[in-house]
Amino acid sequence: MGSDTYDALDRQLVHALQLAPRAAFSRLAAVLGVSDQTVARRYGRLRGAGLVRVLGLSDPERLGEARWQLRVRCTPDSAGAVAAALARREDTVWVSLNSGGTEIACSTRTPPDRSDHSLLLQHLPRTPSVSSVTAHCVLHTFFGGAQSLAVKSGALTAGQVAALTEAGPRPAEPGGPAVQLDRTDLRLLAVLAVDGRAPLAELAAACGKSETTVRRRLDELAGSGALYFDLDVDWRIFGLRTHTWLWLNVVPSELAAAGAALAEHPEVAYACATTGPSNLHAVVITRGARELYGYLTTRVAALRGVQHVETAPTIRIVKGPGPRPLQAPRDI
Structure with missing residues (x-):
């Protein structure tokens, strides 16, 4: 794709995904002022072209690495x-x-x-x-x-940033003992490292646990700082x-x-x-x-x-x- 194929909505979507990587398309659409279908179509196009990937990754510092x-x-x-x-x-x-x-x-x-x-x-x-x-x-x-150039891009207004982050997890406090991961955590992280937006049902199947258990563990890992979400972005979207x-x-x-x-x-x-x-x-x-x-x-x-x-x-x-x-x- 040439640089002229990217527009303001593409850049806004990337910025929004950095702030709320697992948010439903409906929530992203409400903040961006477009339809759910438009967000899903834009995301599918960018991801399918290898221009944007949401990744759920383990933090080496919190794991003592x-x-x-x-x-x-x-x-x-x-x-x-x-x-x-x-x-x-x-x-x-x-x-x-x-x-x-x-x-x-x-x-x-x-x-x-x-x-x-x-x-x-x-x-x-x-x-x-x-x-x-x-x-x-x-x-x-x-x-x-968990921070990238997207948060410095200014693609979203201050109000849109607030709408996407007001219910988000608080950053973990630095220091403290290293987080210990078990086999279920490793299976969970293996799926998220490929697709940070993998549906809860897919994560539960990979872990052999219920969706409720997996949702709770996701919150625990994110709250401890052991899990964070990042974007792999082709920055030519931003010129x-x-x-x-x-x-x-x-x-x-x-x-x-x-x-x-x-x-x-x-x-x-x-x-x-x-x-x-x-x-x-x-x-x-x-x-x-x-x-x-x-x-x-x-x-x-x-x-x-x-x-x-x-x-x-x-x-x-x-x-x-x-x-x-x-x-x-x-x-x-």
Whole structure:
């Protein structure tokens, strides 16, 4: 689809789904001021084209898992194959080819009962075509997870946002003991990770439980923060085409303030503090290179304590936030 096939209603629907991912079409329609059939048709078109997916995902922080941001440099002829292999792993998300196709960026998560970090310490360094691996442990997330660029888009009015969020779950308080998942939870999450809007009957059948039990467990998992909903979106719906990974070196005394400021920038889709030579990482999405230049020379340049900035443009996204590689990797 070309960019001229997306309109304001498409963007409003994406924004609404970010705020109320499992809301009935009737509720979404009432807020958007259109018919139920129109919402169902628009959603079916966007989802069928692979432009929008609602995903129910487990939060690694609430499960006590370690998160890493990897930068893997490869020979040019092998980067695509290595990226595809990384995307097939269950412990990776957001696998992309960056910087001319010689660098792979990806995020990993390691359960608390598996501390060997085999992907980091064994498999990747032994891959002949891999020339280097840089691993940054994620210490704190400033923006991401259940929040996406959709909430910064302004597609919905303040009144529409309030109507969709007034009865929504409250964010879980940070900290506290890790949430323990049982086999039923894992089956539930497996279905939601593919389709966050899967009907209650389908979830109940997958878990072998009643719909009442499954509904209650959904509320418990969401209330604890172990379950959150995210969108995998082709941001060209909003006219955004340029994806760039940023790595910033910030003096420690200014790290928290710089991260909080990044989280407010409309261009920032993800921001976190990490270990390593660069201690602040962000993913930025802009309309094009001109807008990226403007962003780097204004908002980023104004951040206090930034000593160095490295940019890595993305040329292809192989895997998004869900557990499966994208069927058709997105060229940027």
